[in-house]
Amino acid sequence: MNGFTHEQLTKIRAQFPALAVEVAGEPAAYFDGPAGTQVPQPVIDAMVHYLSKNSANHGGLFATAIASDAMLDAAHLACAEFVGASDPGEIIFGQNMTSLTFAISRAIARTWKPGDEIVVTRLDHDANVSPWVLAARDAGVTVRWIDVRDEDLTLDLSQLDAILSPRTRLVAVGAASNSTGGVNPIREITARAQRGGALVYIDAVHLSPHQLPDVQQIGCDFLACSAYKFFGPHTGILWGKRALLESLEAYKVRPSPTDLPGKWMTGTQSHESIAGVLACIEYLANLHAAVEGVSSGQQSRREKLAQSYARIAAHERSLAEQFLRGMRELSHYRVMGITDLARLEERVATFSLIHTTITPRQLAIELGERGLFAWHGNYYALNLSERLGREPAGMLRVGMVHYNTHHEVERLLAALRQIDR
Incomplete structure (x- = not known):
C-alpha cells in the first residue's frame, strides 16, 4: 500500500495543534516521537x-x-x-x-x-x-x-x-x-x-x-x-x-x-x-478513510485500523529510507542497528546515532536550537547502553511517525551535516 501524498499529509498535520509551534522562526519538527507522540485535536x-x-x-x-x-x-x-x-x-x-x-x-x-x-x-x-x-x-x-x-x-x-x-x-x-x-x-x-x-x-x-x-x-x-x-x-x-x-x-x-x-x-x-x-483509537481507525475522503463502509474497527496502519507503515518506510540514505554521506556519524535498506521491514523509523567527537547531549542541544526535537541518553534501554559501552553519555535518538514529512527529514540531515562541520 502507498504512503501519504503531500495533500493528505497536510490534512493529517492540520489535526495536531502542536505542529504549529515555532522555534526561532522555524516550524518545530518533532523527532522525539519515541519518547511520546503529539496528540490530535479529537483526543484533546x-x-x-x-x-x-x-x-x-x-x-x-x-x-x-x-x-x-x-x-x-x-x-x-x-x-x-x-x-x-x-x-x-x-x-x-x-x-x-x-x-x-x-x-x-x-x-x-x-x-x-x-x-x-x-x-x-x-x-x-x-x-x-x-x-x-x-x-x-x-x-x-x-x-x-x-x-x-x-x-x-x-x-x-x-x-x-x-x-x-x-x-x-x-x-x-x-x-x-x-x-x-x-x-x-x-x-x-x-x-x-x-x-x-x-x-x-x-x-x-x-x-x-x-x-x-x-x-x-x-x-x-x-x-x-x-x-x-x-x-x-x-x-x-x-x-x-x-x-x-x-x-x-x-x-x-x-x-x-x-x-x-x-x-x-x-x-x-x-x-x-x-x-x-x-x-485516539478512533482517530487511527478513521485515518485511511479521512485522508482519502471516502466512507469506510461496513468495515469493522479492526479492519479500519489495519488499513490505516498499512498506510502509516508505507509512509514511515519512505522516511526511514530517506534518512538512512542521507546518513551514508555523513562519515563522522554511526547509525546503530539495522541500516541495510533491503531490511527496512525489520525495523521501524527510530534511530540511535553517535558522532565520533560530539556528545549526544551537545547534538540534542544544537538540534533543539534549530527547532529539531531529538532525545539523548539511554532512554531507559539501559542494558543495551551498558552493553555498548555508551554509559553515561548514551546516544542521540531521532524517530519518525506518520505526521513527520520528507522536508523535516531533509532539515534534520542538513542540520547534522552543519553541526558536523
Whole structure:
C-alpha cells in the first residue's frame, strides 16, 4: 500500500495543534516521537468533553456516572480491538506500562519457587526488565539473558533454545526496540517459549505507533502498551488472557471488584485519559478513510485500523529510507542497528546515532536550537547502553511517525551535516 501524498499529509498535520509551534522562526519538527507522540485535536476534545460534561466516579446511578461508565465500556472494547482481542474484560488500564508491569510481575512471581528461571533481554526498555529481575530476586528465581548480535544489534536468537528449559516460567521481550528501532520476531519467540510451558509477556509500547499489535497472531499471554506513544494521553494498557487474569491474585484494597477488568485496576482510573484513549483509537481507525475522503463502509474497527496502519507503515518506510540514505554521506556519524535498506521491514523509523567527537547531549542541544526535537541518553534501554559501552553519555535518538514529512527529514540531515562541520 502507498504512503501519504503531500495533500493528505497536510490534512493529517492540520489535526495536531502542536505542529504549529515555532522555534526561532522555524516550524518545530518533532523527532522525539519515541519518547511520546503529539496528540490530535479529537483526543484533546474528547478529554475536555469528559471533564466538562461527564466527569464522575465508577458505578453511580445518575446521569453523569452512567455516561462515564458507558465511555469506559466503549474504551475497553476499542482497546481490545486495537490489540486484536475479542474480550474487553481482558483490557486493564493503569497509570503507565511500567506501573502495570510491576503490578503483574508481583502477582505472577507468587507462582514461582526457587530453582525456577525467567528470560529477559539486553535490548529491552528497562520497564520490561527490572520488574521481572526484582520479582525474580524476591522469589529466589534465576534470570537468564538473551544478548544482541554485534553486527546489527538484533536479538541473538541462537541463544534462546539453550536458555529455555523445563524450569523457565516466563519470557519477557519487547516487540520493537525503543533504541535501535529493530522489530523482534515475537511470534517465533512466543512459540518457542510456550512449547516448554513458559508464559510470554510482550512490551508493545514502541511497536504500537508504527505497527498494529495482534495478540492472536503473536500467541502471547500478556501484552502491554502506552497510549501516549500512539497519539493519545498518558495511560497504560495491559492485555492478558482471561484465564490468567482470573487465576492470579491481585494486590489491591478492600472492598473492590473481583471480576475483570476491575480486579486489576487499583483505585479510580484517570477517566478523562481513558476518554482520550478511545478517541485516539478512533482517530487511527478513521485515518485511511479521512485522508482519502471516502466512507469506510461496513468495515469493522479492526479492519479500519489495519488499513490505516498499512498506510502509516508505507509512509514511515519512505522516511526511514530517506534518512538512512542521507546518513551514508555523513562519515563522522554511526547509525546503530539495522541500516541495510533491503531490511527496512525489520525495523521501524527510530534511530540511535553517535558522532565520533560530539556528545549526544551537545547534538540534542544544537538540534533543539534549530527547532529539531531529538532525545539523548539511554532512554531507559539501559542494558543495551551498558552493553555498548555508551554509559553515561548514551546516544542521540531521532524517530519518525506518520505526521513527520520528507522536508523535516531533509532539515534534520542538513542540520547534522552543519553541526558536523
